[in-house]
Amino acid sequence: MALLCFTIQITHYLHKKHPPSPPPTRAIPSSSSLAAMPGGPAMDDANADHVVDRAASPLDSGEPLSKNALKKLEKMKKQAEVKEEARRKAEAEASARKPSAKVQAEHEEQEIDPTQYTRNRLQVLAEVKAKGINPYPHKFHTTMRLPEFVKTYSKLDAAQRLEDKIVSVAGRILSIRSSSTSLHFYDLHGDGVKIQVFAELRCSGLNETEYGKLHAGIKRGDIVGIEGFPGKSKTGELSIFPSSIEVLSYCLHMLPKGQASAANAAGKSQAWRPGVPRNLDRYILKDQETRYRQRYLDLMINPEVREVFSTRAQIIRYVRRFLDERGFLEVETPMMNMIPGGASARPFVTHHNELNMDLYMRIAPELFLKKLVVGGLDRVYEIGKQFRNEGLDLTHNPEFTMCEFYWAYADYNDLMKVTEELVSGMVKEITGGYKILCHSNGRDQPPIEIDFTPPFRRIPMIEGLEETSNGQIKLPNDLESEETNKYLQDACERFDVKCPPPHTTSRLLDKLVGHFVEETCVNPAFIMHHPKIMSPLAKWHRSIPGITERFELFVNKHEVCNAYTELNDPVIQRERFADQVKDKEKGNDEAMQIDETFCTALEYGLPPTAGWGMGIDRLTMMLTDSQNIKEVLLFPAMKPNEDIVVTSAKPLVTAG
């Protein structure tokens, strides 16, 4: 096989031609650049090769040739006569070096072990380079991207061919079917769509041998540039009928095999869309570790994955547009802070060498954004990464993306309205309706429906807890008392709700609410009116004592938004921080620290402001039927795994 490929690469590599444009420098090297290349003369060999083919049957292809192209042909033909001899010689030499290559070539791809496969391909590559040819071209000019090709030509009739319409496209070959020695079919994938390559000897401008060599050298996974005309096969398959094929980049590894039912990219109706369940069991590449660690492979092989990430981009675009339209200004606040603030979480610590100063990765942008509202920016937002030094699980990654916005002169009532508008509007725009399906109860259970039709249910937290526990929980009035704390500890024990220490009232309550109330929130619901002790940055309720003007939006039992009327009384803010410090002393290392600079900012006056945060990852999970956050992160954090076998065996590919 190595031998076969060796000559073939040369052939098809130089097969690039764009009749109307001047020939690429690479095809006809100037004498100076030729001299610069150790294998310069080999280039001419290759040209010769090319020319011989073309000259032998220039009209076979039926392709009209421009004046320039004809001139080029003439010139090459002359060179060819001189160089043909040399080419044969080189081929013979190569063949002598690799006597076993022919035998190998007869093996089907799948019968070769992956290591041998890579070795063979490296061999091919090395030989091409030894010839002084660059196997990685600098540029391939495409006249259209594949989606445009599909859009423009999908209406053609079966067997219709637009022979006078020359286009160039490029993409990755993911499936190869040869029908005879003069007919080859490929699936060319690019930008989420697929077309067929209908390669015929007749149109190739090559003689039979060269045609055969060219196609034997194209392997699954190779990136190719194709020039040809559009049309449809007799069975109605949208195709490009190539007049030339050029390998632009080699896939050195054997790709995972299998027929994906989801890969019917041409049959658009079957393609996955947001809001509809996914079936991961039908993926060609199923192994989770490989999918997450080598996302590029996942994207290449499992076409749905691409749609998941474009859904993610759509979600972010929607949020951005929504806020821009309402006069919010997008800003950037620091990701490295002197004091981590704005949330209760364990931060990452890093060190600035030159300033000799420890810095914390932000756990929330809240305090900085509020400082900007103090500074006079009435409506600000930031979409960005937050970092929390916590373990990895199905809903947690150490870095995640959040949108926060702050809105002067508004309160939590306004926020609930806007949240309904934003979330339901987004679901409608992205999925086409308010109802989505997802496998919330596990992949082995039927998917459930989530209905985003506004308005969303509103559940006051304490009443909700009493109600969902069927009256078995009845909290004392003073939520900050020792009595309440004791009551909650008992309640947790009574209902077997686990709460790791420290047993602060806030943590106990959170666990119970999680157990009773959140469990009822499959369709979007606002859990609101959190007690003050749970919400150190939220403003006390204007009429109900002990609680705050805060809400969290739960969908599919997960928190998606957290929002409140902002606490802007600096004196009370300091008191709340002091309470947090007491919590910290009790052993809650996630409690907040006092941020003096923030308190000072409040002393300059923060107008009445409503603030809101939404987790982009969690929302994306819902709209893409993902039960694991790693499904919606391109490069999720993974446990280091020394045993992991990356498909490339290190010693195989070495420099030099």
Add this chain to the structure above:
Amino acid sequence: MNVVGPLKPHLHFIPFQVAPASCNRFISEKEEASASSSRSSSQGGGRRRLPKGSSDGSSTDGTSSREDIRTLRIKKVEDMRTGGYEPYGYTWERTDTAQELQSKYVDLASATEANEEKDHVSVAGRIMARRVFGKLAFLTLRDDSGPIQLYCEKARIKDAAFDQLKTSLDVGDFVGAKGTIKRTEKGELSVLVEELAILTKSLLPLPDKWHGLTDIEKRYRQRYVDMIMNPDVAEVFRSRARITSEIRRHMDNLGFLEIETPVLQGEAGGADARPFVTHHNALDRNLYLRIATELHLKRMVVGGFERVYEIGRIFRNEGISTRHNPEFTSIELYQAYADYRDMMNLVEDLVTRCSLAVNGSLCLQYQETEISLERPWRRASMHSLVAEVTGIDFATFGSDIVAAKAATLEYFKGQIERHDTAAIHKSPSIGHLLNEVFEMVVEKTLIQPTFVMDYPVEISPLAKPHRSQAGLVERFELFVYGREMANAFSELTDPIEQRARFEAQVQVHNATMQAAAEMAKLKGDTAVVTAAKDAYEVGMDEDFITALEYGMPPTAGMGIGIDRLVMLLTNSPSIRDVIAFPVLKSQ
């Protein structure tokens, strides 16, 4: 920065070497400018600066210390609450911003009122000035959009709000006001107030404007005070948002998909810079903060996203200056089937669009210098630019580094410091030497937009070899005002060559580290010792090479420093002027 020796950072965003003296000069010029602009603006009706101990009715703030004022105002808060009034309001329904009113009523004549149904308006904002005369008071309210006057007559104001105004309202408080419209005899558009409410009681007095602006540190440390006192500051951040928004819109229109790649990485690659290190507790593993987004974005091109970009934060563990903040924002974009020439057209397009969006013009005034962004921009090779200035054609040396160094030293004879001579001596290759000379003599001359093309391969480990010139790569950097604005290449897609380049990079780096360590041992010089201690390892991203082995299409990529672009387009001398909360030395 490259304390370890002569190896120059050669990827995105080469730090500028600027003498501290000149930084200071920039800052003080800015101070001057800001101070004078606020002086003149204070003569306009809106932003009136109150002289100390002026007609500020309550005058409690007048001569007291900051701490006294704070105590007094806390007392006011308590009194208001005792009186049944909550001084930290919950919400305010506003109908118009100040600017909206100013334009709506631009034709309203002086000394006239507009009090039909539609003229009942509601505004909210911070009180920037307060003058009380018996039963009449004038307040200047400023919101996000600008200032407007509140005309308060005791007789017309509901409830006891006028008394509250006299006893409790201070400059700096937020108020909401409802009423009709009046233009005063002096021509000042005003809201003729019927309802007035204190929405937020401020506890600290706003600084005296002149004093506040001279304290440069405080401007950055308390950005919000800076923004309150000087509305132009907020304008920079508005421009910044417009610039990123314009970039996003254009990229989206071209079919690029915005994606997010990780900040925390097992290996910091894609550039040559000292990374920040942190530790993940649960995994008990050190992680690096990304120094570039390049390697992950390219993996996505391998994965089949033909056009991707990311606008995001990059982190480099280096000193702070007027051009460096440890975290900064870049856009990196990758386009399959394109080359570096396509990137030149793209960046011309992007930057001119941004300039038009922010300034409405392609002619910029940056720090006294006129810069024209009219296309096309100059394109010249690094070799030719160096030859133009020095007369030395480095191409003639082949690989004869001795001759090259000799010629370079000859050129610089008597002109440069010993430090720079050392850098020349230490250059490990012709490519490094060429780049050294380029940075020393050419960079600062590139004031108008210039594409510096075709870099030496030695300093460009991720770029594709030039298609026709040996020893060079298809790479350019865009320079404006002597600063690097963008860096782009036809991407190296050959995994075998990529590995070799990485190995060479590691080798040079290790040699440098070792040299620094030996020097430290030899001389015991503290600076060198620190340098050696701080030297950082350069790792090899094996998985990236594996990704290339799966085949990456011919691709062009580019990185643009957003902060520097915003500096240029908003005429800001320091990076700290365009970053809301820059990193500062701890106090």
